[in-house]
Amino acid sequence: MAGQNGSSEAAAPAERQSRQRVVLRQEVATKLQARILTWSVIALNVLFVCFAVALFSVHNQSTITASEARSTYWGRLGIAVACQAALLWTGLWQVLAVRQSKREGRVWSHRQHYFAWTAGGLMCLHTAYAAFILASLSSTLAQPNCGYNWRVLAVLQFFQWTFFSASLFFVLARMKNLVLWRGPGALDMPPDYRLLMDRPYRDQARAHLAILSVWMLLEGAALFGMITRLKKLDTTSLPTYSCDLDLKALSCERSTSQIVSSALTFALVITMVLIWLHLVRRALADHEQLPFTHYRSTHMFIRVQSRVVSAVFTAIIFSLLFMSLVPTLQGNCVAAADSQVGNVAVDLSMTVAAVVLALLYMPKAQALDSPLLQEFLQDFSWTQQGIAAAVEARNKRLLQSEAVDSSAKASTEEAMTNLVGFLPAAAMAGVAKLTGVQDMAGAVQQLSREPMFCMETAIRLFYWVRLAYRQEQALDGEFVNAATALPLFGLDQHVTVWDDKTDTHCVLGWSASQVVLAFRGTASLQNAMTDIKAWKITLAPHRRVRGELVKAHAGFATAWLNNGFNEKVLGKLREVDAARTGSGPLRIWLTGHSLGGALAILAAVEIRRAFPDSQMSCYTFGCPRVGNAAFTAEQEEAVPDTWAILNGMDPIPWIPKLGFKRAGNRVSINVKGDLILRPTYFEVSVMQRGNNTKHHMTGSYALSLAAILKAQFVPSKAFPGGAEGVRQLAAAMDLGAALTLRHMEIAALEDQKQLPSLLELGTSKQPVDPSKRGRLAGCAGACGSWDCWPCGAAQELSKLDKEHGGGEGGGADANAAVNGQPILAREEVT
The missing domain is CATH 3.40.50.1820 (Alpha/Beta hydrolase fold, catalytic domain)
Structure with missing residues (x-):
């Protein structure tokens, strides 16, 4: 008898088991691929913070002409174009991969849908944000005599902040959905679907009201800032611009409304980051109470997001600090112009997050990914007699996982070739070799040699x-x-x-x-x-x-x-x-x-x-x-x-x-x-x-x-x-x-x-009476015997520790094994 150490939450109903399930890249990523994707996020965001600090130092030079400022805008335009291209390319790849999985008749689990929609939603929101930054830079560079169209920039900056804040709200809401549902109906939920994401949209919307209120304040601050700037333009005479104009010589008075708007915006962003950290901790704490086997994919998703998004949030805070808040408080004209043109450092950070999440949570590609799912290596046998049958079943599952309709497979190859055709074939082979990707023949050979x-x-x-x-x-x-x-x-x-x-x-x-x-x-x-x-x-x-x-x-x-x-x-x-x-x-x-x-x-x-x-x-x-x-x-x-x-x-x-x-x-x-x-x-x-x-x-x-x-x-x-x-x-x-x-x-x-x-x-x-067991340290409510075994056994093992003095196999051996989090009790969710 073989045991499948995979996630049962992705298992299809009986009538759909003949169809192969979707396999996301995160499930087959090699160790090197995973390290490259996650650590590159951290390394790149460190570079982006350095980029923001470098721009801040430029803002504080003794003199800077409009021509010199424009030269930096051209550089930033190149970065913005690269970000937009990366977003569009990755987004198109994700769409084609999803469409192809549907052509192949592959089954998407509820969890997989959620992960893919999260990555896709962030991709769409940030693509819009990046487009408005690109529009701001293009509008500025299109002006004659190194000038600025301040009205257009004020409106474009508002839309930048709208999609930026929407991205923050979206990320927070999706993380909030991964916490345990403790509201009405919790006891009636299936054991494998007890998270907020498994509730009707009505319950999810109510749970997001607090986050929504913070987002509305952030959006209100952005709207207030736009209105303030537009009103100021109506009452202020603008200077005559020329490319040799010293921008540092201009007078940029700090109005109280500008200071309040910038400070409030920065404080609200910090608040949303703190809410994010709280939600991550809560989601992880809730998952510690749930069986890992059945909540493996959501647990992984929380960890991946915490690694990727946390690094991005850190970079965003520093970028806003050096490119928005401090320059506003200084009354720096160069920084004031830059803040409306667009924060490219934030664009870079968000682009990396969107691309990495999309790559991890799109269906795997045959050209780039190994067919050897990690779950195959995680199969095991309960008995020695069943090892041979378990190994045979494991190898059969590998072959079945890649068995799709030939016409669908040809469509996959055609779509992927058109999409990544600009990459030389040799480079593709090199990438695959570098990251440990195997073809089907190699995967079958490796799996047949793997112990169980x-x-x-x-x-x-x-x-x-x-x-x-x-x-x-x-x-x-x-x-x-x-x-x-x-x-x-x-x-x-x-x-x-x-x-x-x-x-x-x-x-x-x-x-x-x-x-x-x-x-x-x-x-x-x-x-x-x-x-x-x-x-x-x-x-x-x-x-x-x-x-x-x-x-x-x-x-x-x-x-x-x-x-x-x-x-x-x-x-x-x-x-x-x-x-x-x-x-x-x-x-x-x-x-x-x-x-x-x-x-x-x-x-x-x-x-x-x-x-x-x-x-x-x-x-x-x-x-x-x-x-x-x-x-x-x-x-x-x-x-x-x-x-x-x-x-x-x-x-x-x-x-x-x-x-x-x-x-x-x-x-x-x-x-x-x-x-x-x-x-x-x-x-x-x-x-x-x-x-x-x-x-x-x-x-x-x-x-x-x-x-x-x-x-x-x-x-x-x-x-x-x-x-x-x-x-x-x-x-x-x-x-x-x-x-x-x-x-x-x-x-x-x-x-x-x-x-x-x-x-x-x-x-x-x-046996411990359930009403008494619920009062043991660490147990929540009058939980059942199995659910609170860690709690119910604690007193017994402490006694054993004293009787045997902590000898081998005695209480000291076993006592602490029951000091972990108890399995969630039914009464805890009320």
Whole structure:
């Protein structure tokens, strides 16, 4: 049984499933493409602010003639023309891409429609704004004798501000739509559609009244400014212009109305930016309470907008400050003229935002984008038996995703060729190669080679992680012991390998065909000393990958090599391999938690070198970064089936930082039941970075894995086919024993009132009365048992922490895993 770690919100109804869904560029963007698009916005807006400051310095020169001012207008006209061309070209591309998707019969989800309309709406509004700036510059340059048509400029400036403020209002309103709806009818909304954007337009309009009032004030200030300027022109005699006229010598008196209008306008823009920041924080906070799997696309959209629009707003504020407000307060004639001609720095900033959002949220293009959707790489299998079928289904989905009517495909190619025909074919190929774009054949080959995460494997190896922490030589603990661990992989023998000086510990189990190696994490002062040696050393033999020396964490590498510890492990593997009677390759499983995960990563490289034909998998839990980029590339090539499992806000996987890179495919889990495999560049920005050390403990990992299983029986949180996958998983193994948790039987997982709890508690946890559970810290209202599991388990785990003193697998391991945001309760939305 395969699990699709994609967004169920985009799934089409049953009668439409035969049609392929639309794929937006953001869904297939490579890491390099995403970085280029987002970081270019920040870099360009920094340049635009510098441009505004440079113009401000020009305004404050001792002398500047009308001819010199006009020369700057010609330069700005060129910039305005470039902005308008970029907007029109991108807008046309977006329209053609949307039309083509409809010709192909592709299905647009409600969310995708919203994203595309947001990008398209901003594109239209800003194109109009840019057109009026272009008109102002053209009108000025068309005047004879370097003069100014002040009446025309006053009217054109009003329209500039109208479309600028409309763009601000539009962006704020679209962000407001991404917050959770808490008004009437909230409890009757489908679980996957609980945002303001999912409400009727009437409710959305009422929710936007506050933003609308600020926009009306901003529009009123612009209208007041235009009327004031026109009245002043009726009562003021204009100077006779000539190209050698010194504009600094002119008298530009500051009227009270002008100062008030400029200050009010700037204050209102600041207010709208602050409202924007508030809405972003609120939308993110609301999404933290919602299942990530079902709200993945909106969560991504919020993050993308926050990166793009926040940088633009910052540039706009500085541009208005230096090119409008300060010059008005100074009574600077040159600046006064420039402000009416048009703020090109703002035009540049808004153009970048509109173009980037349009590129990200238009249907992907076959010439520029990979057919390999990230969601294909995020598929997983619940059971080991289902891996082959899941891989086959994944490959089939890739082929189906590009299967469209041949006439429609020809139309796509023709439209795109006409649109981007001015780009040389060689340049197009170079861009595609630079950004990692593949053709269909390359995508199929890559996908067939990609490993697939298996939940059953992760849980079985997690038990071995717990086993590695046992101190007794016989490994016969009450809840974690060799007698339970060996049958998980059909093993019949085990041995422990030690190094006394570094206190490095490994448990090795084997049978005639396979081996499991589990490395212990930090459990002693010697281990702590290993952890803090966070500098890099060159691994022997010296070698380079992609031109860089292979280096690793000094402490981890020393622990692996000290006193021949690595040779002890390799020697035992050679003994097992020599005693085998089968003809197939040796099956090797590696795992470890924390320091143990780092040792497993180091071991994987050497074991692959010693056993090149073996079949290897490596699953780590809370593993820190082990080496530099060269080492990580070497390790991932040696063992592609490597998975780095991160829990909640565990800080350890994020260190060391400078010069280190994480090894393996990332898997993020948390106690809310979220499972995110191989997150994209944008998804990584959504994840909470680690800042809670208790999330690092093994008990926390156990509860998060259990939360994922239990979530499959809650419609608002489940993956497609998740419930059946968990049933097959439960039939294949004893989930409670493997995770050392109670209430892991299928009946208990289906019952929302029975919550998983640690076996170490000694007494079974009684279900909490919902009326009392709602009063626990962090829970909102009298919420249901599953929704407030993080809250309901907190007291129990705190008790366990005290009883066991924070030992491995005890309360210190699990307690903090329940300190995150609770899943939204029904009562919270009233």
